[in-house]
Amino acid sequence: MPTPAPLVDSTCDFLRRHPPFDRMGEACLRGLVPRLKLAYFARDSQLLSPQSGPVQTLYIVQRGVVGCRPDNPQADPEPALGPGELFPVGALSAGGATTKVFTAAQDSFCYLLAREDFLNLRRESPEFERFCTDAITETLKQSLASLYSQYSQRAADQQSLTCTLDELVRHPPVACPADAPLGDALQRMADARVRTLVVEAADGAPVGMFTLVDLLRRVALPGRSLATPLAEVMTAPIVVLPVTATAYEAMHVMAERAIRQIAVVDGGRLKGVVNERDLFALQRVSMRQVIEGLHGARSVDELKRAGEDIRRLTLNLLAQGVGAEPLTRTIASLNDALSRRLLELVQERHDLTDCDWCWLALGSEGRGEQTFATDQDNALIFTAADDDERERHRERLLAFAHDVNAALDQLGFPLCTGNVMASNPELCLSVEEWRGKFLGWVRTPTPEALLAANIVFDFRPLHGNAVLADALREWLFDYTRDNKVFLRFMVENALQVEPPLGLIRTFATDDDPAHKGSFDLKARGTRLFVDAARVFALGRGIADTGTAARLRLAGRALGVEARHVDATIDGFHFLQLLRLRQQDSPGGMASANRIDPYALNEVEQRMLKESFRQAKKLQQLTRQVYLA
Amino acid sequence: MPIVESVFAYLLGGPKVGGAQEERLNRWRALPAADLAQPHARARYVAVHAVQSGRDPRRGRLLAVAAAGVRGGQLDLADCFLRVLRQDRAQVGAEVLRHGIGGEHQLGGVDPSTAMLEFLEYVGKSPLVTLGDDAGDRRLIERSVHSTLGYPFAHPWIELGPRLPSLLPAVAMLPARDWLAHCGLATDGGDHALGQAVAVAQLLQIVLAAAARAGLATAAQLVTVQESRP
Numbered sequence: 001m002p003t004p005a006p007l008v009d010s011t012c013d014f015l016r017r018h019p020p021f022d023r024m025g026e027a028c029l030r031g032l033v034p035r036l037k038l039a040y041f042a043r044d045s046q047l048l049s050p051q052s053g054p055v056q057t058l059y060i061v062q063r064g065v066v067g068c069r070p071d072n073p074q075a076d077p078e079p080a081l082g083p084g085e086l087f088p089v090g091a092l093s094a095g096g097a098t099t100k101v102f103t104a105a106q107d108s109f110c111y112l113l114a115r116e117d118f119l120n121l122r123r124e125s126p127e128f129e130r131f132c133t134d135a136i137t138e139t140l141k142q143s144l145a146s147l148y149s150q151y152s153q154r155a156a157d158q159q160s161l162t163c164t165l166d167e168l169v170r171h172p173p174v175a176c177p178a179d180a181p182l183g184d185a186l187q188r189m190a191d192a193r194v195r196t197l198v199v200e201a202a203d204g205a206p207v208g209m210f211t212l213v214d215l216l217r218r219v220a221l222p223g224r225s226l227a228t229p230l231a232e233v234m235t236a237p238i239v240v241l242p243v244t245a246t247a248y249e250a251m252h253v254m255a256e257r258a259i260r261q262i263a264v265v266d267g268g269r270l271k272g273v274v275n276e277r278d279l280f281a282l283q284r285v286s287m288r289q290v291i292e293g294l295h296g297a298r299s300v301d302e303l304k305r306a307g308e309d310i311r312r313l314t315l316n317l318l319a320q321g322v323g324a325e326p327l328t329r330t331i332a333s334l335n336d337a338l339s340r341r342l343l344e345l346v347q348e349r350h351d352l353t354d355c356d357w358c359w360l361a362l363g364s365e366g367r368g369e370q371t372f373a374t375d376q377d378n379a380l381i382f383t384a385a386d387d388d389e390r391e392r393h394r395e396r397l398l399a400f401a402h403d404v405n406a407a408l409d410q411l412g413f414p415l416c417t418g419n420v421m422a423s424n425p426e427l428c429l430s431v432e433e434w435r436g437k438f439l440g441w442v443r444t445p446t447p448e449a450l451l452a453a454n455i456v457f458d459f460r461p462l463h464g465n466a467v468l469a470d471a472l473r474e475w476l477f478d479y480t481r482d483n484k485v486f487l488r489f490m491v492e493n494a495l496q497v498e499p500p501l502g503l504i505r506t507f508a509t510d511d512d513p514a515h516k517g518s519f520d521l522k523a524r525g526t527r528l529f530v531d532a533a534r535v536f537a538l539g540r541g542i543a544d545t546g547t548a549a550r551l552r553l554a555g556r557a558l559g560v561e562a563r564h565v566d567a568t569i570d571g572f573h574f575l576q577l578l579r580l581r582q583q584d585s586p587g588g589m590a591s592a593n594r595i596d597p598y599a600l601n602e603v604e605q606r607m608l609k610e611s612f613r614q615a616k617k618l619q620q621l622t623r624q625v626y627l628a
Numbered sequence: 629m630p631i632v633e634s635v636f637a638y639l640l641g642g643p644k645v646g647g648a649q650e651e652r653l654n655r656w657r658a659l660p661a662a663d664l665a666q667p668h669a670r671a672r673y674v675a676v677h678a679v680q681s682g683r684d685p686r687r688g689r690l691l692a693v694a695a696a697g698v699r700g701g702q703l704d705l706a707d708c709f710l711r712v713l714r715q716d717r718a719q720v721g722a723e724v725l726r727h728g729i730g731g732e733h734q735l736g737g738v739d740p741s742t743a744m745l746e747f748l749e750y751v752g753k754s755p756l757v758t759l760g761d762d763a764g765d766r767r768l769i770e771r772s773v774h775s776t777l778g779y780p781f782a783h784p785w786i787e788l789g790p791r792l793p794s795l796l797p798a799v800a801m802l803p804a805r806d807w808l809a810h811c812g813l814a815t816d817g818g819d820h821a822l823g824q825a826v827a828v829a830q831l832l833q834i835v836l837a838a839a840a841r842a843g844l845a846t847a848a849q850l851v852t853v854q855e856s857r858p
Contacts, residue, residue, distance in 0.1 A: 004694075004710035006820045011705065038703035040833035063812055107811075109830065112702065 003034040011036070014062070018084025020131030028125040036111040038062060041104040048088065048102040055091045055098055058118045060084070064108025071101050080105055089135040092118055094613075096506070096606050133563060136610070165250055165264045166243035169272030173263075175200045176230055178207055182219065183226035185210060198263055198270055199234045206263040206270045208234035240265050241274075250274055294337050300407050303342055307411045310334045311372065315584065324573035325548055327580070332368035335413075336361075336462060342407055343463040350400040355393050357382035358464035359404075362420060366458035367530065367545045369576065372583040376405065376413040377420045377455055379427040381434055381468045390430050398428050420455055427456075434472055442479045445489035454493075457534055460545045473543055480538040484626075487539045491626040494531035495619055499612035500524045500597075506609055507597040515594060521579050522593040528615040529572040532622045539626065547572060551618075558625065571614030574607050645741055645777055652745055653777055662753040664784060664848035668836045671847050672699040672754040673786065674709075675829035678765040678772075679821045681715075690740070690772040691715065693747055694821035696829035697754070701836055703829045709750045710822045712737035713772075741776040748773070753783075755847050757832050760787025761804030784851045788828070788835055791850060795838040807831065 011033045015021035021029060041047055047059060050071045059066070061083050068087070069077040078100070081087060091098040092115055113121070122129045175198040176185045189197050189210075199208035210230060218224070218233040239253055243266045250262050254276060261275040290313050293306040314331055343359055363377035364370050380397050384390035401422035409415050422428055429437065441453040461469035480486060500519045502508035509517050519525075533547040536554035544550055548569045555565035582595055597608055645653060662671075676695040680688035690713055697707030714737035737743070747769075758765040766785050773781035792800035792807070799810050811834055813827040835850075844850060 003705050003708055004822055006710065006822050007705065007708050007826065010820075010823060034706040036705045038705065038830070038833075039701065040830065040837060042834075042837050107834070109833075 008033045015060075015084070020128050021084075023127045024125050025127075028121070028128070031124075032113075032117075032121060035117045036060075036113060039110055039112050041066075041108045041110065043104055043107050046101065046103050047110070048098055048100075050097045050099055050101070053097055054095055055088055056115050058086055058089070058092055058113040058115070059102070060086045060111040060113070062109040062111050065105040066108055066110070067103045067105040068100050071099060089132050091606070093122075093132060093136055094606050094609055096609070099603050099606070130563075133567065136567075163247050164243060165241060165245050165247065165262075165274055166266075166271070168247060168250075168274050169243070169264050171272060173198050173270050173272045175206075175270055176210075177202070178229070178231040178234070180230050181226065182224070182228045182230055182233060185230050186215070186226070196261055196273060196275075198273060199230055199236070200270060204269040206238060206240055206265065207231075208236035209238050209261070209263070210234045238263055242266070243271055247274075290334065291337065294334070294341050297341055297345075300342070300345065300410055303338060303345070304411055306341075307338060310338065314372075314580075324577040324580070325569070328369050328371075328573075328576060329546075331370055332365070335365070335370055336368075338411065339408065340463050342411065343404060346400065346403045346407055349403065350396065352396060352400060355382060355396065356465050356468065357393070357397060358466060358468040359422065359462045360459045360469055361462045362459050363455040364458075365462075366455075366460040367547055368460070369526075369530075369547060371576070371579050374413065375416050376408050377416055378405075378422045378462075379420075379456065379459065380422040380429070381472065382428075382430055383468065384430045384432075390433075393430075394425065394428055398423055398425060401428060431468060431472065435475060438472075438476050439479065442476075442483065442486050445486050447489075447493055450489060450493045454531070454534065457538065458545050470543075477538070477541040477543075481541045482539065487535060487626050490531075490535045490538065491622055494528070494535055494622060497524060497528060498619075499528060499615040501609065501612050501616065506605065507612075509597065517598075518594045518596045520593045521575055521582070521595055525575040525611070525615065526572060526579065529568070529575075529618060532618045535622060535626065558621075560621070568614045568618050571611035574611045578604075578608070645745070649741065649745055652749065653779060656745075656748045656752075657779070659753050662755060662784060662847070664755065664851060665846050667845050668840055668847070669700050672697055672752075673757050673829075673832060673836075673847070674698075674751050674754045675757040675825055675832050676751075676765060676769065677758070677821055677825040677828055678768045680764075680768050688768065689715070690768055692737075692821045693743065693769065693772075694825040695747070695750065695756075696822070696825045698757075698829050698832055698836075701833060703826065703833065708822065708826070709747065710825075711743040711746060713740045713743050714738060740772070744773050744776045748777075751783075755784040755786055755851060757786045757788065757828065759804070759807065759828050759831070760789030760791075760852075761807070784847065786832075786847070786850045787852045788831055790852065791835055791839070795835055795842060795844075 008030055012029050015029060015032075041064070047066060048055065061081050063083060066081040066085075066087070067077060068079070068081060081102075087102060088098040088100065095115075122132055174188060174192040174194045174196075176188055178199050178201060185197055189195070195212045197210045198206050199210060201207045208231070210233065214233060214235055219226075219228070224233065239259060240263045241250055241253065243264055245264075253262060254260065261273050264271045264274055290306060290309045293309055294303070297303040297306055310331070313334070314327065339359075339361070358381050360366070360379040360381060361377070362379055364374050365377055378401075380401055382393050382397060384393055405415060405421050405423045415421065420427065438453075441449055459469060459473075500508040507519070509519050529551070530547050533550035533554070536542065537544070537550045540554060540557055542550050542553045544553065551569055551572075552565055555562070555568075578595060579593055582593065597605060600608060674695050674697050676693065678690055679692040679694075681691055692710070692712045695709040697704050697709075699707065738746070756766070756769075760766075766787065770781045770783075773779060789804060789807075799807050802810055808827045808831060811831055813830045839845070839850060
């Protein structure tokens with residue numbers, strides 16, 4: 001039975017008052033009406049929760065108010081939804097369960113739209129599609145924010161728990177001798193504006209504490225005289241810890257004894273007081289401190305300390321909610337500074353004066369996308385007038401490279417197991433030799449050769465004469481730009497791996513016994529983005545080596561809408577963030593990129609799925625552009 | 629055809645329709661009766677509103693019939709019905725104007741027996757629901773079916789009004805014309821007949837939820853028992 005026109009009209013009138021329906025085409029909107037059902041929800045009844053399973057229906061509030069809160073009793077409720085608002089767009093698009101609980105705050109009516117009709121509408125109406133994409137991006141951002149806040153809690157804990165009490169005591173103690181009259185002690189507290197006074201024995205050892213609570217209970221209420229000796233009203237005995245104790249021990253003792261402050265002693269004498277709040281305060285390592293440490297380093301050992309600071313700083317940046325893109329960029333630029341300083345230090349021991357060379361960073365370092373568990377990938381390029389000079393230069397540069405590789409290993413960048421290092425004579429080459437090597441890859445792009453070449457294609461000058469590297473890239477682009485045969489091979493290589501999205505379960509995990517139930521976030525995840533971005537870079541002559549930058553430039557050239565490109569890049573960064581987090585977790589280095597997707601919380605699972613969907617979309621785009 | 633009905637039909641002069649229409653009517657009559665013991669969550673109800681000429685339901689004529697289906701507690705926008713019946717001469721009255729059924733509309737409406745036949749086919753054997761105020765929607769529809777199709781329309785009806793004191797006491801205290809407004813149910817879009825039917829369907833949804841909470845889980849427990857004959 002076709003819906004009578006007056007009902008279509010009045011329903012459209014209602015919908016048109018609210019986005020995204022206000023901008024949808026007339027035909028789309030009228031076609032939508034017969035697919036709607038109107039449901040009633042009595043006040044306080046629950047519409048939807050994570051327990052309802054995969055969402056099957058879009059809700060559009062018609063009348064009333066629907067309350068919304070994360071599925072966590074502690075979490076603050078989110079803005080309630082009124083007439084014209086729709087939910088849950090993110091979960092519905094992803095085909096998952098919602099992470100929130102929706103409850104009717106008043107007697108309410110909602111239009112319902114079945115998921116299939118919702119997906120059809122997204123295809124039919126670009127305006128509706130756009131609205132949904134924006135809503136999903138918003139969900140993604142919210143989820144990232146929650147991920148960061150979890151992280152910041154953990155980082156804050158680590159920070160305050162590993163430092164010693166010596167570092168936490170900031171003020172000299174306010175203290176009084178045990179035989180002082182109460183009046184004097186109160187005067188001193190008032191002058192110093194403190195709530196706690198430490199009571200000292202004659203030898204300077206803390207024997208008790210006196211707090212405002214004690215003043216109330218033991219002095220004011222019983223009506224004692226201010227001439228009473230402090231010793232009679234203080235709290236004693238008290239808990240004392242040495243300055244060498246860690247904040248973790250202090251926290252433990254406080255929790256065990258239900259106290260709020262601890263006297264800290266140095267060699268038996270009072271050093272100060274640490275209270276609960278001090279333990280939670282975050283001590284940050286500043287960027288300036290780290291960079292100064294790097295530049296001032298005079299030896300590999302000093303650099304090693306700076307390397308540790310970099311790691312601590314990165315953790316702090318994560319804790320402060322810095323996004324994956326600026327974060328990886330920071331890691332990269334600090335690691336660059338570290339490597340450059342190291343190269344300078346090593347160079348002092350080698351005579352390379354008459355030689356024109358450039359140290360190249362390859363692989364993830366070349367792209368500026370290192371994680372914590374990045375082994376070194378590097379190479380050297382140099383000029384030579386003739387064969388003789390070439391071999392002479394090579395010999396000296398190999399010796400230099402050998403020392404650099406060993407020192408980097410000491411700094412926490414393990415030697416490359418595949419020997420992709422400048423000390424490998426195959427990767428310490430003159431300009432002509434490099435050209436020959438690249439030409440070989442471009443002209444006969446066998447799958448095996450490309451696998452090895454991928455890492456080298458992302459080269460970036462790190463130290464020495466950068467012109468050599470830049471010129472090599474420009475030369476290379478002349479051979480790869482719009483080179484259909486070569487690019488086709490690159491694309492086929494890039495498409496060999498598919499994102500681990502399952503047909504039956506959400507994720508397809510590996511089957512082999514050693515890794516059952518998990519997959520590799522790099523091999524099955526970030527690599528897909530990196531490979532596609534590289535193809536675009538080579539095919540279009542994009543000099544930037546970073547995946548995000550490559551995708552942005554390629555997207556612009558291909559006329560892909562910026563928000564779609566952003567969604568793709570967000571997906572890439574989410575995977576990068578998961579890798580960083582995994583590597584930072586206890587024992588994470590051993591299984592650097594492996595995760596069990598089902599061990600993630602629901603929000604993260606949903607984001608992971610969305611990231612893989614983005615990878616798939618990017619692969620489809622790559623296929624369209626180069627294989628169609 | 630049950631004997632009692634055929635006797636009635638004979639006394640009343642038999643079906644007034646013939647040919648294809650009679651076949652359609654018989655097909656409708658042969659449909660199995662609705663299972664009134666089904667829980668609301670599985671049942672289909674049809675909320676209905678009739679527009680009549682004049683104020684007296686005993687004498688007024690049916691000008692338009694509008695209806696909205698509620699299945700499993702949900703009002704299905706694809707399961708709604710509206711027919712304006714063709715009149716010999718246009719009727720003018722407050723109710724008529726309020727419902728936006730002007731003279732031109734009336735004269736261009738559907739042939740009454742076709743309209744009623746289509747209405748029956750749309751309803752099937754689902755219980756019909758009216759606001760159950762004193763407007764006499766039920767009486768009007770029963771009389772129209774009988775007069776156009778020659779068939780005494782014995783059908784399960786739910787009248788919401790009598791249910792309100794026990795289920796929605798706050799609403800029941802108000803005069804009938806305020807029931808819908810009190811529940812925030814606008815008879816949307818220029819107050820047309822269908823808007824009214826949709827609002828009745830929404831009130832039904834509220835009543836069904838309240839009835840389920842009160843242990844009245846099936847249509848049988850809500851159907852108006854008293855017999856009414858035209």
